[in-house]
Amino acid sequence: MPEQNDKEIRRRSIWYGTVTFGLVSIPVGLFPGQRSQRIRMRMLAPDGTPLVRQYYCPREDRQIEPEEIIRGYEIEKGKFVTVTEDELEALAPEKSREIDLRRFVPVEQIGLKFLDRPYFLVPMSQSRKPYRLLTETMEKSKKAGIATFVMRSREYLVAILAENGILIAETLRFADELRSPEITGEVSSKNISGTRIKAMVKEISNAAADDLDMDELKDTYTEHLTELVEQKRSAGQDLVESPEEERQFREAGKVIDLMQVMKRSMEKESGKRKGSGSDEDEESLESLSKSELYNKAKELQISGRSSMNRQELIEAVRNG
Amino acid sequence: MSARAIWKGEISFGGVSVPVRFYSAVEDRKIHFRLLHEPDRTPVEQRMVDPRNGKPVPGEQIRRGVETDTGEIVMLSEEELEGVVPEASREIEITRFMRQGKISYQWYDRPYYLGPDGGNENYMALAWALEKERKEGVARWTMRKKRYVGALNGENGRLKLITLRYAGEVIDAGAIPRPEGREFEPMELQMAGQLVDALTGDFEPAAYRDEYQHRVRELINTKALGNVYRFEKPKRRRPETASLADTLEQSLAGIRKQKSA
Numbered sequence: 001m002p003e004q005n006d007k008e009i010r011r012r013s014i015w016y017g018t019v020t021f022g023l024v025s026i027p028v029g030l031f032p033g034q035r036s037q038r039i040r041m042r043m044l045a046p047d048g049t050p051l052v053r054q055y056y057c058p059r060e061d062r063q064i065e066p067e068e069i070i071r072g073y074e075i076e077k078g079k080f081v082t083v084t085e086d087e088l089e090a091l092a093p094e095k096s097r098e099i100d101l102r103r104f105v106p107v108e109q110i111g112l113k114f115l116d117r118p119y120f121l122v123p124m125s126q127s128r129k130p131y132r133l134l135t136e137t138m139e140k141s142k143k144a145g146i147a148t149f150v151m152r153s154r155e156y157l158v159a160i161l162a163e164n165g166i167l168i169a170e171t172l173r174f175a176d177e178l179r180s181p182e183i184t185g186e187v188s189s190k191n192i193s194g195t196r197i198k199a200m201v202k203e204i205s206n207a208a209a210d211d212l213d214m215d216e217l218k219d220t221y222t223e224h225l226t227e228l229v230e231q232k233r234s235a236g237q238d239l240v241e242s243p244e245e246e247r248q249f250r251e252a253g254k255v256i257d258l259m260q261v262m263k264r265s266m267e268k269e270s271g272k273r274k275g276s277g278s279d280e281d282e283e284s285l286e287s288l289s290k291s292e293l294y295n296k297a298k299e300l301q302i303s304g305r306s307s308m309n310r311q312e313l314i315e316a317v318r319n320g
Numbered sequence: 321m322s323a324r325a326i327w328k329g330e331i332s333f334g335g336v337s338v339p340v341r342f343y344s345a346v347e348d349r350k351i352h353f354r355l356l357h358e359p360d361r362t363p364v365e366q367r368m369v370d371p372r373n374g375k376p377v378p379g380e381q382i383r384r385g386v387e388t389d390t391g392e393i394v395m396l397s398e399e400e401l402e403g404v405v406p407e408a409s410r411e412i413e414i415t416r417f418m419r420q421g422k423i424s425y426q427w428y429d430r431p432y433y434l435g436p437d438g439g440n441e442n443y444m445a446l447a448w449a450l451e452k453e454r455k456e457g458v459a460r461w462t463m464r465k466k467r468y469v470g471a472l473n474g475e476n477g478r479l480k481l482i483t484l485r486y487a488g489e490v491i492d493a494g495a496i497p498r499p500e501g502r503e504f505e506p507m508e509l510q511m512a513g514q515l516v517d518a519l520t521g522d523f524e525p526a527a528y529r530d531e532y533q534h535r536v537r538e539l540i541n542t543k544a545l546g547n548v549y550r551f552e553k554p555k556r557r558r559p560e561t562a563s564l565a566d567t568l569e570q571s572l573a574g575i576r577k578q579k580s581a
Contacts, residue, residue, distance in 0.1 A: 024568060036489060042393060052369050068357055080356060118490075132501055133508060137516050176349055187447075197448055203334040207414065221467050228403075266500075
């Protein structure tokens with residue numbers, strides 16, 4: 001059932017809400033368009049036991065609890081202005097579920113240096129038609145929508161781009177987060193000889209190619225590290241058992257799930273779907289992995305989430 | 321107003337070599353707080369603690385390791401970790417030049433400005449040639465013990481290099497099927513096109529700012545002066561919904577009215 005997939009979009013997306021275009025509103029879910037593949041290095045005791053990070057007061061030389069900690073901004077050496085969580089919360093932008101497209105710009109005007117993080121916008125069942133109309137119109141006119149929106153209590157500047165019938169949301173850096181190119185110093189455009197430029201153009205055309213080569217984009221460091229780890233693991237060398245609570249945040253399989261949700265959501269508006277929805281799709285929080293639950297908790301800004309076990313996360317997300 | 325370079329390297333391809341200095345194009349404008357121990361505001365330290373006895377482990381005894389999918393931890397020695405670190409080099413190897421716009425936006429990660437290091441002429445010639453030919457180079461280099469891939473561009477006579485995400489880090493938009501449905505009526509497409517046109521302007525990044533960061537800075541400045549900050553919540557409006565053609569029509573009418581007013 002379409003509504004069922006909408007539920008899944010709400011549950012699995014990082015953010016869900018409405019893209020408004022004039023008076024047209026398009027309910028969508030936001031999914032990551034990238035994932036880090038960096039290997040997380042663990043800090044271990046000499047015998048391999050994973051260590052945990054704890055706060056210490058160097059003056060009293062003792063471990064302190066989060067309740068004893070306050071945030072401070074250093075205005076001059078050793079002098080702090082303190083700020084409470086409540087104050088910061090009061091300053092946070094109001095939770096909103098809207099991306100209001102009130103400005104469109106030619107895509108080529110958006111400088112590449114503004115691009116921060118890519119996300120996909122996936123339409124909910126009732127919004128495929130306006131979604132397609134907006135996408136088609138933007139693609140045809142080579143325009144991107146610019147808006148600000150609130151996600152996880154933070155305000156983002158975002159460019160909505162249409163590519164192959166899909167809407168991509170690229171969060172953008174704010175203008176004051178980018179330096180001026182002039183920080184590199186003077187460059188004089190005078191006195192470059194035409195022949196030098198011509199020679200350069202020729203060298204460039206000698207190395208011309210049509211497209212990216214994925215082999216060139218390989219993360220060779222991660223590959224080598226993975227090989228080393230795998231080699232030692234299969235040889236049983238320097239191996240310790242990982243404690244159960246430590247086996248969290250494993251991302252494997254998550255992307256495939258995500259693809260399923262997106263695919264189902266993009267399927268034809270009529271036919272096919274009827275009767276194919278089984279009750280197994282009706283997933284509850286219990287069926288989510290710990291890392292999925294953790295991400296939910298993060299979105300809901302549940303404090304203390306990193307020290308919660310699976311059941312506690314379920315409870316917190318349900319009540320959150 | 322020139323800043324300090326973070327690294328020096330040499331762009332090379334074919335018979336060309338261009339020595340450059342790296343500058344980060346991104347400036348962290350976020351307000352970072354220190355964590356303080358409340359009674360006397362001593363800055364807090366983080367220590368790695370052995371969960372079995374609650375005692376901190378001194379830095380020189382800490383070892384590193386990687387958790388495997390099979391739920392084990394493989395411990396790695398300093399020598400082993402050092403062994404996989406890429407070899408240091410000044411070379412910024414350009415492997416290919418493509419038409420600008422061939423790389424999908426999803427790949428772009430972090431921008432750096434490049435300035436000439438020494439001789440200016442090859443730098444200028446490369447920047448102009450790239451801009452004029454609308455080409456973008458794919459670069460590979462090792463900076464501070466890390467391997468990078470990036471896209472080299474020319475703009476206003478200057479070079480910039482934007483790091484690209486690694487293969488496998490970008491989720492392929494092409495793998496998502498495009499949503500399908502009946503063809504649109506010419507009328508619907510026309511109205512949507514008009515609405516986009518009516519809302520079209522220039523990209524003006526300076527018109528937006530991170531209001532939250534701005535308010536936090538105001539709060540700190542106010543408190544630093546010993547004054548009391550007044551909190552107010554910004555309000556946001558809620559839109560209504562109706563049928564597609566009607567709303568397009570209404571949207572257009574609304575914009576026409578605004579423009580003539």
